[in-house]
Amino acid sequence: MKNLRLGRKVLPLYSVLALVYLLIPIVYTIVFSFNNSERSNTVWQGFTLDKWINVCNRPDICESLGNSMLIGVVSTFIATVLGTAIAIGLVRYRFRARSLVSLSLFLPMATPEVVMGAGLAALFFNMGAEQGFVTIILAHVMFCLSFVVVTVKARVQTLDPVLEEAARDLYANPTGVFWRITFPLLLPGIISAALLSFALSFDDFIITYFNSGPINTFPKVVYIAAAKGVPAEANVVASAVFLLAILIVIGSQIMGSVRAKRLLK
Amino acid sequence: MAKEFVAAGADLELRGIRKEFPGFTAIENLDLKIPAGEFFALLGPSGCGKTTTLRIVAGLEEPTSGQVLIGGVDETFVKPHERPVNTVFQSYALFPHMTILENVAFGLRRRKVDDPLSKAREALNLVELGHIGERRPQQLSGGQQQRVALARALVNRPSLLLLDEPLGALDLKLRRQMQIELKAIQMDVGLTFLHVTHDQEEAMDMADTVAVMHKGQIEQMGAPEALYERPRTSFVAKFLGQSNIFVGTVKETSANSLSIEVAGNKISVPKDRAVKQTGKIAIGVRPEKVEFHRKKPAANTSLNILGPGEIKDIRFTGVSNQYLIDIPNIGDVIVFAQNIGISPVIELGEQVWVSFKIEHAFGLADLPAGDED
Amino acid sequence: MAFAAFSSSNPKLSHGPVRSSKVVLALLLPGMLYLAMFFMVPLVSLIITSLETPAASGAYGMYDYGFDVSSYVDVTTRYLPQILRSFGYAFLATLFALIISYPLAYFVGVRLRPRPLIQKLTLTLVIAPFFISFLLRTIAWKQLLSDDSAILNFLRSIHLWGEHQYFLGTPAAVIWGLTYNFIPFMTLPLYTSLERLDLRLLEAASDLYANPAAIFRKVTLPLTMPGVISGTLLTFIPITGDYVNASRDFLGSSSTSMIGNMVEADFLQNADYPAASALSAVLMAVILILVSVYVKRTGTEDLL
Numbered sequence: 001m002k003n004l005r006l007g008r009k010v011l012p013l014y015s016v017l018a019l020v021y022l023l024i025p026i027v028y029t030i031v032f033s034f035n036n037s038e039r040s041n042t043v044w045q046g047f048t049l050d051k052w053i054n055v056c057n058r059p060d061i062c063e064s065l066g067n068s069m070l071i072g073v074v075s076t077f078i079a080t081v082l083g084t085a086i087a088i089g090l091v092r093y094r095f096r097a098r099s100l101v102s103l104s105l106f107l108p109m110a111t112p113e114v115v116m117g118a119g120l121a122a123l124f125f126n127m128g129a130e131q132g133f134v135t136i137i138l139a140h141v142m143f144c145l146s147f148v149v150v151t152v153k154a155r156v157q158t159l160d161p162v163l164e165e166a167a168r169d170l171y172a173n174p175t176g177v178f179w180r181i182t183f184p185l186l187l188p189g190i191i192s193a194a195l196l197s198f199a200l201s202f203d204d205f206i207i208t209y210f211n212s213g214p215i216n217t218f219p220k221v222v223y224i225a226a227a228k229g230v231p232a233e234a235n236v237v238a239s240a241v242f243l244l245a246i247l248i249v250i251g252s253q254i255m256g257s258v259r260a261k262r263l264l265k
Numbered sequence: 266m267a268k269e270f271v272a273a274g275a276d277l278e279l280r281g282i283r284k285e286f287p288g289f290t291a292i293e294n295l296d297l298k299i300p301a302g303e304f305f306a307l308l309g310p311s312g313c314g315k316t317t318t319l320r321i322v323a324g325l326e327e328p329t330s331g332q333v334l335i336g337g338v339d340e341t342f343v344k345p346h347e348r349p350v351n352t353v354f355q356s357y358a359l360f361p362h363m364t365i366l367e368n369v370a371f372g373l374r375r376r377k378v379d380d381p382l383s384k385a386r387e388a389l390n391l392v393e394l395g396h397i398g399e400r401r402p403q404q405l406s407g408g409q410q411q412r413v414a415l416a417r418a419l420v421n422r423p424s425l426l427l428l429d430e431p432l433g434a435l436d437l438k439l440r441r442q443m444q445i446e447l448k449a450i451q452m453d454v455g456l457t458f459l460h461v462t463h464d465q466e467e468a469m470d471m472a473d474t475v476a477v478m479h480k481g482q483i484e485q486m487g488a489p490e491a492l493y494e495r496p497r498t499s500f501v502a503k504f505l506g507q508s509n510i511f512v513g514t515v516k517e518t519s520a521n522s523l524s525i526e527v528a529g530n531k532i533s534v535p536k537d538r539a540v541k542q543t544g545k546i547a548i549g550v551r552p553e554k555v556e557f558h559r560k561k562p563a564a565n566t567s568l569n570i571l572g573p574g575e576i577k578d579i580r581f582t583g584v585s586n587q588y589l590i591d592i593p594n595i596g597d598v599i600v601f602a603q604n605i606g607i608s609p610v611i612e613l614g615e616q617v618w619v620s621f622k623i624e625h626a627f628g629l630a631d632l633p634a635g636d637e638d
Numbered sequence: 639m640a641f642a643a644f645s646s647s648n649p650k651l652s653h654g655p656v657r658s659s660k661v662v663l664a665l666l667l668p669g670m671l672y673l674a675m676f677f678m679v680p681l682v683s684l685i686i687t688s689l690e691t692p693a694a695s696g697a698y699g700m701y702d703y704g705f706d707v708s709s710y711v712d713v714t715t716r717y718l719p720q721i722l723r724s725f726g727y728a729f730l731a732t733l734f735a736l737i738i739s740y741p742l743a744y745f746v747g748v749r750l751r752p753r754p755l756i757q758k759l760t761l762t763l764v765i766a767p768f769f770i771s772f773l774l775r776t777i778a779w780k781q782l783l784s785d786d787s788a789i790l791n792f793l794r795s796i797h798l799w800g801e802h803q804y805f806l807g808t809p810a811a812v813i814w815g816l817t818y819n820f821i822p823f824m825t826l827p828l829y830t831s832l833e834r835l836d837l838r839l840l841e842a843a844s845d846l847y848a849n850p851a852a853i854f855r856k857v858t859l860p861l862t863m864p865g866v867i868s869g870t871l872l873t874f875i876p877i878t879g880d881y882v883n884a885s886r887d888f889l890g891s892s893s894t895s896m897i898g899n900m901v902e903a904d905f906l907q908n909a910d911y912p913a914a915s916a917l918s919a920v921l922m923a924v925i926l927i928l929v930s931v932y933v934k935r936t937g938t939e940d941l942l
Contacts, residue, residue: 169345
């Protein structure tokens with residue numbers, strides 16, 4: 001009995017410690033976004049909101065943020081559309097090339113970024129294509145696709161096909177079935193996939209670095225600045241994105257829980 | 266484009282329907298005719314092909330061969346959303362992201378019918394759920410969901426309503442209640458109902474015609490009483506209610522009846538109740554038609570008498586007692602006795618004779634599995 | 639598999655997948671063509687580039703098509719230390735990530751089951767590092783564990799760390815960074831497995847006289863093995879190609895360089911495309927072997 005009680009306390013304690021360990025760099029990054037630093041952000045020099053308010057005092061940070069957002073939105077849109085279609089196809093239909101498709105979707109998730117980055121760069125070079133926004137977006141869609149498929153697929157698997165059959169039985173044509181039944185019920189999964197895709201695109205460094213040419217994305221700017229010293233404005237951007245993402249995720253979880261509780265009353 | 270459907274029921278005809286899936290054949294060869302306005306039950310055990318048949322009529326599956334005619338029109342390859350047919354699904358399939366009212370109005374909206382919401386409300390009132398239109402399906406009990414599914418289908422006034430074991434998930438009392446309500450609605454509105462179920466009591470209770478389906482074929486079809494009192498095959502005899510079946514070779518034939526001999530006992534059946542009349546045949550009788558006696562009854566040309574045997578088991582089911590009597594060289598005979606007096610009327614182990622009227626016996630077309638040559 | 643962590647598990651459906659139709663083609667074709675073009679073809683491009691020879695014209699950074707396998711010989715000998723180091727670091731980092739993540743995933747996936755909202759929120763905290771820039775969180779450790787940092791000074795004051803001993807630039811620092819950065823990739827598949835673990839099986843084992851250690855060894859671990867394996871794959875493989883952690887500007891030094899650093903250098907600085915491509919191809923080949931062993935044993939149905 002004593003053994004069990006000790007065990008019951010150890011695991012939560014360990015988990016708290018592990019969570020603290022996981023959150024340390026995040027807290028550090030956020031704290032140092034308020035650092036009143038000059039060029040390098042390594043020593044604490046006092047609290048200021050200046051960096052938050054005047055984040056564009058570092059135009060390279062600001063511009064790269066804009067680029068990353070644009071790339072993120074476009075890549076996410078394309079990857080989500082393509083990926084949702086694949087996810088529905090994979091779950092709903094039986095076909096012979098199924099193993100091949102699953103494997104082809106798994107491989108990009110398991111391939112190291114250097115390999116993909118170098119490969120894409122080689123491809124673009126051999127095609128004679130100039131590196132820029134388009135090459136970055138093409139690259140991002142590629143590695144986001146598999147993650148979208150996995151996320152949406154999980155949601156499609158919870159969708160009982162009988163609902164779509166009922167819709168057809170009730171005079172909905174194929175377009176009607178999709179937009180009125182399939183899409184609304186898949187929407188939470190599609191939104192999760194889109195958020196995941198955006199996060200992956202925004203934070204991508206290695207593949208982007210190989211294929212961006214003159215365009216600066218936020219991670220690229222940070223990497224280049226790392227040699228000299230990353231300015232606090234970079235911390236501001238990262239912290240803002242982090243807080244926004246966390247708020248969205250936690251917010252949706254709480255809302256989902258509230259809605260579920262209300263429905264069961 | 267508002268599609269106008271016939272307000273009264275249409276008849277359904279299935280011609281030579283065959284359905285093959287990779288690896289097995291679900292429906293061998295199905296011919297069926299359901300007249301308009303009838304309540305038709307398709308009865309059979311799981312895996313017999315009845316749900317597949319329903320899906321073919323609904324348009325959710327295409328037959329490998331054969332035709333589906335609804336109201337005389339060939340609808341075999343018409344898509345489900347263009348057929349005048351609606352389905353009440355086994356799991357109800359209510360749309361979780363819509364209110365009850367919107368669920369019921371769904372079909373009306375797709376068909377661009379005028380004033381869908383008030384018609385939806387009417388339908389909900391018909392199933393006595395008018396007050397919960399704004400709720401979501403997840404907030405409803407099983408019985409309520411079932412009624413909403415029914416309203417959602419009925420509101421479209423389909424020529425043909427398909428019901429896929431809709432009462433399966435309900436508890437006994439609720440099921441009985443819904444059976445009465447369904448039948449009342451059907452008779453009231455005059456629609457054609459095709460009800461698929463494995464519950465033979467339900468089928469016999471509600472349907473005008475019952476078809477018993479087994480391994481992709483219809484074994485027998487007719488009014489519930491006819492099927493019950495005169496089953497044609499041993500499957501029907503054992504699936505629909507219970508039967509005692511005796512197997513033997515035809516020994517005697519007279520003007521009106523024929524007899525077999527089983528372990529020294531003569532069992533007779535009227536000729537007009539025997540499908541097969543020569544060779545080795547099976548004769549059956551329903552347990553409630555059998556009586557047991559402590560003393561051997563006097564010989565009687567209108568009675569089949571078997572025995573002696575020993576009471577092996579007695580089951581008390583409230584309304585009746587079920588007795589299992591073991592007669593040597595014949596096997597077990599089941600007897601149902603209504604509980605008129607105070608039970609038990611007899612004890613385990615006692616020796617009895619059983620008798621039943623010859624006119625209650627029926628002769629089957631085949632032999633029970635295991636008794637074939 | 640991994641990323642289904644946030645969805646509910648295994649409801650009962652009316653029926654499974656239907657036979658193929660034209661619709662499937664329309665749904666799958668655009669995405670699969672895209673992958674073929676931008677994933678498969680680049681891999682082929684890599685191989686082609688790895689077989690090129692220096693341009694006959696002698697121009698810097700220019701190559702002619704050929705079938706010269708000398709690059710492969712070159713990279714496997716010249717970069718052998720980096721190759722071995724990459725797999726070594728990856729092995730250790732994966733091991734540490736597994737040891738750290740499993741109890742955490744167990745806590746969230748099993749112990750927190752009675753409180754679903756808390757469970758989801760805690761899971762969000764566990765993968766929170768994922769939401770902040772990969773580079774910045776690595777830099778955070780770089781600052782926190784720099785030679786003159788508060789942490790090191792504290793450890794020095796209690797005599798757990800040498801006066802002139804440093805942490806950054808050592809293999810330990812790189813492995814530390816790698817472990818930290820890839821913990822979410824290990825935790826999610828573990829969590830998915832653990833969240834679906836049927837606790838009644840643990841109860842049954844206990845009823846049959848198994849103590850907690852035996853329950854873990856004989857029931858929990860085998861049943862969560864799929865999660866362990868897919869987490870291991872999803873962690874080990876990307877780490878082998880990482881170069882940020884090992885880079886001089888982050889947690890490493892020139893003596894901790896990995897395959898990725900060499901590919902970056904050869905590709906982006908030295909214009910030695912054949913070498914970079916050959917090295918990438920070698921890495922990819924090893925990974926394909928690992929993946930095919932995995933697929934052979936567990937099939938492709940659960941891959942995604």
